[in-house]
Amino acid sequence: MKVAIVGAGLTGSLLACFLARRGLSVTLYERRPDPRLGQAERGRSINLAISERGLDALRRIDLVDEVMADALPMKGRMIHPVAGPLDFQAYSASGERAINSISRGALNNALLSAASAAPGVAVEFEHRLVELDSQAGRMVFATPSGKVSVTADIVLGADGAGSAVREQLLAEGIVAEHVDFLDYGYKELSIPAAADGDFALDPGALHIWPRGTSMMIALPNPDHSFTCTLFWPAGSFDALTTAAGIEDHFRENYPDLLPLAPNLVDDYLNNPVGVLGTVHTLPWQAHGRTALLGDAAHAIVPFYGQGANCAFEDVVELDRCLDDTGGSWARALPLFETRRRENTEAIAEMALANFVEMRDKVASPVFRLQKQVEHALERALPGRYVSRYELVSFSTTPYAEVQRRVRRQHQLLGAGVVAVAVSLLGIARRRIRG
Numbered sequence: 149m150k151v152a153i154v155g156a157g158l159t160g161s162l163l164a165c166f167l168a169r170r171g172l173s174v175t176l177y178e179r180r181p182d183p184r185l186g187q188a189e190r191g192r193s194i195n196l197a198i199s200e201r202g203l204d205a206l207r208r209i210d211l212v213d214e215v216m217a218d219a220l221p222m223k224g225r226m227i228h229p230v231a232g233p234l235d236f237q238a239y240s241a242s243g244e245r246a247i248n249s250i251s252r253g254a255l256n257n258a259l260l261s262a263a264s265a266a267p268g269v270a271v272e273f274e275h276r277l278v279e280l281d282s283q284a285g286r287m288v289f290a291t292p293s294g295k296v297s298v299t300a301d302i303v304l305g306a307d308g309a310g311s312a313v314r315e316q317l318l319a320e321g322i323v324a325e326h327v328d329f330l331d332y333g334y335k336e337l338s339i340p341a342a343a344d345g346d347f348a349l350d351p352g353a354l355h356i357w358p359r360g361t362s363m364m365i366a367l368p369n370p371d372h373s374f375t376c377t378l379f380w381p382a383g384s385f386d387a388l389t390t391a392a393g394i395e396d397h398f399r400e401n402y403p404d405l406l407p408l409a410p411n412l413v414d415d416y417l418n419n420p421v422g423v424l425g426t427v428h429t430l431p432w433q434a435h436g437r438t439a440l441l442g443d444a445a446h447a448i449v450p451f452y453g454q455g456a457n458c459a460f461e462d463v464v465e466l467d468r469c470l471d472d473t474g475g476s477w478a479r480a481l482p483l484f485e486t487r488r489r490e491n492t493e494a495i496a497e498m499a500l501a502n503f504v505e506m507r508d509k510v511a512s513p514v515f516r517l518q519k520q521v522e523h524a525l526e527r528a529l530p531g532r533y534v535s536r537y538e539l540v541s542f543s544t545t546p547y548a549e550v551q552r553r554v555r556r557q558h559q560l561l562g563a564g565v566v567a568v569a570v571s572l573l574g575i576a577r578r579r580i581r582g
Contacts, residue, residue, distance in 0.1 A: 155307030197453030436478030
């Protein structure tokens, strides 16, 4: 059984590790040169926040300690207003649970090295898929030395939101896609280590500068720097073209950033603007031998920090489907799609909703009060009331079940509030009559 995985990024590398345990012959095909031998593409990292779903996948192949050695735990959000003090908001009721900041490049390199070292796994770099016969498993790759044709029993597309495998399946008329582009772009900036070598900001938090219709976030790195990402409405980046204009804008809207970011103007002028969107694909597999997973099947916006976590959970579920079907790919691939589709659609919806929360709500006193009440309920009703954030980030509860459970909790809470209000109104009326 020969398995071809197109894409040696996070999902493809992890998937190769899982399939190697099954004794399969696996070849990873990657369009880029070996990323471990060069520098990452400028301004394209978007640091990852690995939480329980991603950790669960890594534990299953005994990689969690190695891969997460340099990760930095973040126990909450640090809100940066235009004026006034910083505001720390814990992610969990206990204040102890954390999501983990890790460089996308560092995580990719660690997983790729693990895959390369696994028995039965080969990696071919600078192989760009240009043709695919999904029924025959025949692929043609463009390489520096010319086109190469190969055949595999199983072809798995793990090549990201701009998937070449998905493009080929579209050309064959086998799948349909719909991409909902967000009317926002992103650009990365950087905050270096402070003059004394320490972090310039608290490394135990995900920093947010909420500005209503836009925002900036910053995540810590092991070298004591921070990677910042601006999320601004489409076209906004083009309005700032000079050093003076950039500095004036940030002095007015992000005043505490300027002293911390000496390369701000250079980063702003030279780092690219990325696009954001949600990918919907139907179906994810063809002929029981070719399939998409991770971002190639269902890319989401990054505002819940679940993109990589969700893709890793795809790998776990596919592995589980192979167990449940006795290793039959023809049965496992349709089963995988059946089990995962409602969950990936659920996290896509929640990621979009969380953008509004991060951008508009976190600075609101009403929002802070709501979070305090929510954490109080979690402490008073342990295991019975759990916030959406904790269910998404600190459990492996299926995303669709998270949505259903949170709706039930809110309905019960609403009913309880009404009951209390009715009771208080009855007491007040009796006192008036008395």
